[in-house]
Amino acid sequence: MSNPSLLILPGDGIGPEVMAEVKRVIDWFGDKRGLAFDVSEDLVGGAAYDAHGTPLTDETMAKAQEVDAVLLGAVGGPKYDNLDFSVKPERGLLRLRKEMDLFSNLRPAQCFDALADFSSLKREVVAGLDIVIVRELTSGIYFGEPRGIIKEGNERVGINTQRYTESEIDRVARSAFELARKRGNKVCSMEKANVMESGILWREVVQKVHDEDYPDVELSHMYADAGAMQLCRWPKQFDVIVTDNLFGDLLSDAAAMLTGSLGMLPSASLGAPMANGRPKALYEPVHGSAPDIAGQGKANPIACILSFAMALRYSFDQGDEAKRIETAVEKVLADGLRTADLIGEEGVEPVSTRQMGDAILAAL
Amino acid sequence: MSNPSLLILPGDGIGPEVMAEVKRVIDWFGDKRGLAFDVSEDLVGGAAYDAHGTPLTDETMAKAQEVDAVLLGAVGGPKYDNLDFSVKPERGLLRLRKEMDLFSNLRPAQCFDALADFSSLKREVVAGLDIVIVRELTSGIYFGEPRGIIKEGNERVGINTQRYTESEIDRVARSAFELARKRGNKVCSMEKANVMESGILWREVVQKVHDEDYPDVELSHMYADAGAMQLCRWPKQFDVIVTDNLFGDLLSDAAAMLTGSLGMLPSASLGAPMANGRPKALYEPVHGSAPDIAGQGKANPIACILSFAMALRYSFDQGDEAKRIETAVEKVLADGLRTADLIGEEGVEPVSTRQMGDAILAAL
Ligand SMILES: CC(C)[C@H](C(=O)O)[C@@H](O)C(=O)O
Ligand SMILES: CC(C)[C@H](C(=O)O)[C@@H](O)C(=O)O
Numbered sequence: 039m040s041n042p043s044l045l046i047l048p049g050d051g052i053g054p055e056v057m058a059e060v061k062r063v064i065d066w067f068g069d070k071r072g073l074a075f076d077v078s079e080d081l082v083g084g085a086a087y088d089a090h091g092t093p094l095t096d097e098t099m100a101k102a103q104e105v106d107a108v109l110l111g112a113v114g115g116p117k118y119d120n121l122d123f124s125v126k127p128e129r130g131l132l133r134l135r136k137e138m139d140l141f142s143n144l145r146p147a148q149c150f151d152a153l154a155d156f157s158s159l160k161r162e163v164v165a166g167l168d169i170v171i172v173r174e175l176t177s178g179i180y181f182g183e184p185r186g187i188i189k190e191g192n193e194r195v196g197i198n199t200q201r202y203t204e205s206e207i208d209r210v211a212r213s214a215f216e217l218a219r220k221r222g223n224k225v226c227s228m229e230k231a232n233v234m235e236s237g238i239l240w241r242e243v244v245q246k247v248h249d250e251d252y253p254d255v256e257l258s259h260m261y262a263d264a265g266a267m268q269l270c271r272w273p274k275q276f277d278v279i280v281t282d283n284l285f286g287d288l289l290s291d292a293a294a295m296l297t298g299s300l301g302m303l304p305s306a307s308l309g310a311p312m313a314n315g316r317p318k319a320l321y322e323p324v325h326g327s328a329p330d331i332a333g334q335g336k337a338n339p340i341a342c343i344l345s346f347a348m349a350l351r352y353s354f355d356q357g358d359e360a361k362r363i364e365t366a367v368e369k370v371l372a373d374g375l376r377t378a379d380l381i382g383e384e385g386v387e388p389v390s391t392r393q394m395g396d397a398i399l400a401a402l
Numbered sequence: 403m404s405n406p407s408l409l410i411l412p413g414d415g416i417g418p419e420v421m422a423e424v425k426r427v428i429d430w431f432g433d434k435r436g437l438a439f440d441v442s443e444d445l446v447g448g449a450a451y452d453a454h455g456t457p458l459t460d461e462t463m464a465k466a467q468e469v470d471a472v473l474l475g476a477v478g479g480p481k482y483d484n485l486d487f488s489v490k491p492e493r494g495l496l497r498l499r500k501e502m503d504l505f506s507n508l509r510p511a512q513c514f515d516a517l518a519d520f521s522s523l524k525r526e527v528v529a530g531l532d533i534v535i536v537r538e539l540t541s542g543i544y545f546g547e548p549r550g551i552i553k554e555g556n557e558r559v560g561i562n563t564q565r566y567t568e569s570e571i572d573r574v575a576r577s578a579f580e581l582a583r584k585r586g587n588k589v590c591s592m593e594k595a596n597v598m599e600s601g602i603l604w605r606e607v608v609q610k611v612h613d614e615d616y617p618d619v620e621l622s623h624m625y626a627d628a629g630a631m632q633l634c635r636w637p638k639q640f641d642v643i644v645t646d647n648l649f650g651d652l653l654s655d656a657a658a659m660l661t662g663s664l665g666m667l668p669s670a671s672l673g674a675p676m677a678n679g680r681p682k683a684l685y686e687p688v689h690g691s692a693p694d695i696a697g698q699g700k701a702n703p704i705a706c707i708l709s710f711a712m713a714l715r716y717s718f719d720q721g722d723e724a725k726r727i728e729t730a731v732e733k734v735l736a737d738g739l740r741t742a743d744l745i746g747e748e749g750v751e752p753v754s755t756r757q758m759g760d761a762i763l764a765a766l
Contacts, residue, residue: 114596128596158527158635179543179564180597187599193568196603200543200564204557230651232478232492233544235551239560264690266652267659270634271522287594288630288652295631326628 042354043105044075047082047098050118050127051327052337052391053111054085059339059395060109060346063363066399071359073350078105082134083113083127083327093130102134106312107353108320109346110134112327135175138318140307141206142213143175143286144348145324147273147293150302152371156380157298159270167297169276170221172214173286175307177206178236180283200236202282207243213308214280215252222277224256228265228285240282262289269293294324301325301338301379302367304345306352319353321345331378335390338377340367343398366401370394406718407469408439411446411462414482414491415691416701416755417475418449423703423759424473424710427727430763435723437714442469446498447477447491447691457494466498470676471717472684473710474498476691499539502682504671505570506577507539507650508712509688511637511657514666516735520744521662523634531661533640534585536578537650539671541570542600544647564600566646571607577672578644579616586641588620592629592649604646626653633657658688665689665702665743666731668709670716683717685709695742699754702741704731707762730765734758 044064048057061077068074080086080098087093093113102108113127123129134140149157149167157164182199189195211227218225227244229237241259248257260268262285268275269292281289294303303325309318323341331337343363351360375397378388389397408428412421425441432438444450444462451457457477466472477491487493498504513521513531521528546563553559575591582589591608593601605623612621624632626649632639633656645653658667667689673682687705695701707727715724739761742752753761 123599123602126596132597158524159522160524163522182561185599187603190567194603195568196564196566196598196600197546198564198598198600200560200562202560203554204559230648232490233496234560234562235487235549236560236562238487239551239558263651263655266630266656267664270656270659284594284648285652287627288649291627292630292634292656295634300631 041074041076044077044349045101045105045108046077046079047108047110048079048085049082049111049113049327050084050115051112051329051332053113053327055333055335055337055391056323056339056342057109057111059391059398060342062395062399063343063346063402066402067359070402073356073359082110082130084115084118086130087118087121087125087127091125093125093127094133099133099137102138106314106316107349108134109349110320110322111342112323112325114327115329115332132180134320135307136181138320139176139309140318140320141174141176142210142308143173144217144306144308145171145173145286145290145294146303146305147171147290147297148299148303149297150299150368150371152368153299153302153380157296159296159298163272164297167273169273169293170217170278171286171290171293172210172217172278172280173290174206174210174282177202178283200234200284202236202240204239204243207240208247211244211247211280212251214278215248215255218255218278223254224277226258226260226265226276226279228260228262228279228281228289230262231259232261244280265289266292269296290324301377302340302344304341304348306345306348308352316353319349321349335392336378336388337391338379339391339395343367362402366398369401370397373397405438405440408441408713409465409469409472410441410443411472412443412449412475413446413477413691414448414479415476415693415696417477417691419697419699419701419755420687420703420706421473421475423755423762424706426759426763427707427710427766430766431723434766437720437723446474446494448479448482450494451482451485451489451491455489457489457491458497463497463501466502470678470680471713472498473713474684474686475706476687476689478691479693479696496544498684499671500545502684503540503673504682504684505538505540506574506672507537508581508670508672509535509537509650509654509658510667510669511535511654511661512663512667513661514663514732514735516732517663517666517744519662521660523660523662527636528661531637533637533657534581534642535650535654535657536574536581536642536644537654538570538574538646541566542647564598564648566600566604568603568607571604572611575608575611575644576615578642579612579619582619582642587618588641590622590624590629590640590643592624592626592643592645592653594626595623596625608644629653630656633660654688665741666704666708668705668712670709670712672716680717683713685713699756700742700752701755702743703755703759707731726766730762733765734761737761
C-alpha cells in the first residue's frame with residue numbers, strides 16, 4: 039500500500055516559515071512512528087501570483103483534489119492589495135474551499151492554560167475555554183451571484199448575494215451535531231433571522247435536522263449580534279456554534295482572539311468522503327499571513343503544527359498520534375517557551391520559530 | 403414659537419419601563435430648565451402588532467416624519483418569534499430607519515469608570531475606553547433586493563442582497579469624518595474587500611472622501627474579521643470606526659458588551675437636515691427588549707436616559723444640558739447605585755428601575 043499523500047501550500051507572509059517547522063514534524067512521524075507521507079509542495083496566494091499570474095494554477099487545484107489532505111500556511115499581504123479582485127491571493131484559498139467543496143470549517147477556540155493570562159479577558163472568563171465554531175465555508179455571501187461592481191444611472195453599485203439552499207444548511211448542521219455528540223452535546227446556531235430571510239431558512243433547517251436526527255443534542259438559536267456579545271461576555275456557555283460563512287468569519291476570529299491563544303489555533307475544513315473513505319480536507323492555522331513580521335523568524339509555528347495534528351485525527355484516523363503532538367505543545371508551553379506573540383509580561387525572552395520547532399520535536 | 407416635538411415609542415419588553423423614567427427626565431427639563439417639549443407617544447414593534455396587526459402603522463410613521471426627534475425603547479420578544487417576517491416587531495424599527503432615511507447610526511462604546519471591573523475584559527484593556535462605531539443604517543443586506551425564500555428545483559433557497567451605491571457610502575463616510583474631527587481625529591473603516599466587491603467599493607469611496615475633503619483626519623482600513631479581533635484585543639486603538647449595516651450590527655454589539663456598560667449605552671440614528679435645520683433623528687438604547695426581565699422593575703433605564711441626552715446634543719443643540727444628564731449619571735454610579743445588570747460582586751443590593759430614575763432626577 040502506498041503512503042497517504044499530503045499537499046503542502048505554504049503561501050505568503052509567515053506561511054513558509056511556520057510550514058518549515060511542520061515539515062520537520064511530518065518527517066519525525068515518518069522516521070520515528072512509521073507514519074510516512076508522500077509530501078508534495080506547491081504555491082498558493084500571492085506566491086502563486088508572483089510565479090504564475092494567478093493565485094492558484096489549475097495544476098495545483100488538480101493536485102489538491104487528488105491528495106488525501108492539504109496543509110495550508112496563510113495567504114495575502116499588502117503587496118497584493120491593489121491587484122484586481124479576480125487574482126487577489128485570497129481567491130486562491132477560496133477556490134480551494136469551493137472546488138474541493140469543503141463545507142464544514144471547524145475552528146476550535148481553546149484557551150491553553152499556560153496562556154490564560156495572555157488573553158485580554160479576565161482569567162476566570164477564559165481559563166479552560168474549549169469551544170468549536172463550525173462555519174459553513176462554501177456558500178453564502180462569499181460565493182453568491184449576482185456579484186460585482188456595476189454602473190447604475192450615474193453611479194456605481196457594489197453587489198454581493200447571500201444564498202443558502204436547504205441542502206447546504208442541512209449538511210453543515212449535521213456536521214455540527216455529529217461533532218457535538220463527541221463533545222459537550224450542545225449546539226448553538228447563529229443567524230439574523232430577525233432581519234434576513236436566509237437566516238429564517240437557516241434556523242428552520244437546523245431545527246428540522248435536529249428534531250429528525252439529533253433530538254438528543256441540546257439545540258439553541260441566537261441572533262448573530264447577540265452571539266457576538268455572548269462570546270465576549272461568557273464564552274464558556276457554548277460548546278459547538280454553527281453559523282454561516284460570513285458570520286463564522288467574524289465570530290471565529292473574535293473567539294480566537296479572546297482565548298489569548300490566536301497563534302496556537304488550528305482549523306480543519308472538511309468536505310464529503312472520497313472514494314477511500316477519507317473526507318476531502320484542508321488544514322490551516324486560524325491566524326493570517328502576518329506580513330509585518332514575515333521573514334524574521336519570529337512567527338509562532340504552533341497553530342500550523344496543530345493543524346497537522348488535526349489532519350492526523352480527521353483525515354488519517356490517528357487520534358493517538360494527534361494527541362502526541364498536542365501533549366508536546368502543552369509541555370513546551372508549560373516549560374515556559376514563548377514566541378514573540380505570546381510575550382505578555384516583561385523579562386521573558388522570546389524564542390524563534392525554529393527554536394519553538396526544535397523544542398516541540400524534542401518533546402515528541 | 404412652539405416647543406420642539408418628541409415622539410416617544412416605548413415598544414416591547416423593558417422598553418416601557420425604561421421609557422417611563424425618561425419621561426420623568428423630560429418633564430424635569432420642562433419644569434426646571436425651561437426646556438419644554440411637545441411629547442406624543444405611540445406604539446411600535448410587538449406592541450403595535452398586538453393593537454393593530456402591524457409593527458408600525460402608517461399614522462405612526464407619518465408622525466415620526468413630522469416630529470423633531472423620535473425616542474425609541476426596544477422592540478421584539480419570543481412571543482413574536484413565529485410571526486410572519488413581514489410583521490415581525492423588528493420590521494417596525496427597520497421601517498422607521500429606512501423611511502426617515504437615518505443613514506448614520508452613532509454607537510458609542512464607552513466604559514464608565516465606576517463599571518470598568520464589570521467588563522469581562524481586564525481593567526487596563528477597557529478603563530477609559532471611548533470609541534464610536536458609525537454604522538450605515540439604511541442600506542446593505544438589511545434592505546437589498548432580491549430577497550426572500552424561493553423554490554429552485556426541489557429545494558428552497560434563502561436569499562438576501564448586499565447593495566451599496568457610491569452615494570450611500572459617501573454620506574456615511576462624511577458623517578464619520580465629521581465626528582472624528584470633534585474627537586480623536588481618527589477613522590478606521592471596516593469591510594471585507596478581500597472577498598466582497600461591495601467591500602472594494604466601500605474602501606475606495608471612503609478613501610476618496612478622505613483624500614478630497616478630510617485629508618487632515620487619520621484614516622485606516624481593516625478587514626472586518628481582523629476588526630472584530632482588534633476590538634477584543636485592544637479597543638483603545640480606535641477612535642471612530644465606520645462600517646456597513648451588518649458588520650456594524652455585530653461589531654457595535656461586541657464593542658458595547660466589552661465595555662461592561664451595555665445597559666448604559668445610548669445610540670443616535672441621524673439622517674439629512676429637515677426644513678428647520680435639525681437632522682431627522684431617532685434615539686434608542688443599544689440594549690434590546692430583554693424579555694426575560696420585562697415587567698419586573700429590574701431594567702436599567704440609563705441607556706435610554708442617555709439616549710435622550712444624545713437627542714439634546716444632536717437634535718436640539720443643547721450640549722450643556724446633555725452634559726448635565728451625563729454628569730448626573732456618573733454621580734449616581736460613583737455613589738454606588740447599581741441596577742441588577744450591573745451587579746458583579748456579591749453583597750451589593752440592586753436598585754429598581756424607578757429608584758435609579760429617582761436618583762438621577764435627584765442628581766440633576
Ligand atoms: C483570507 C480570507 C479570504 C479568509 C476568509 O475571509 O474566509 C480568512 O479571513 C479566514 O477566515 O479564513
Ligand atoms: C432589532 C434588530 C432589527 C436590530 C438590528 O439588527 O439592526 C438590532 O439588533 C440593532 O442593532 O439595532
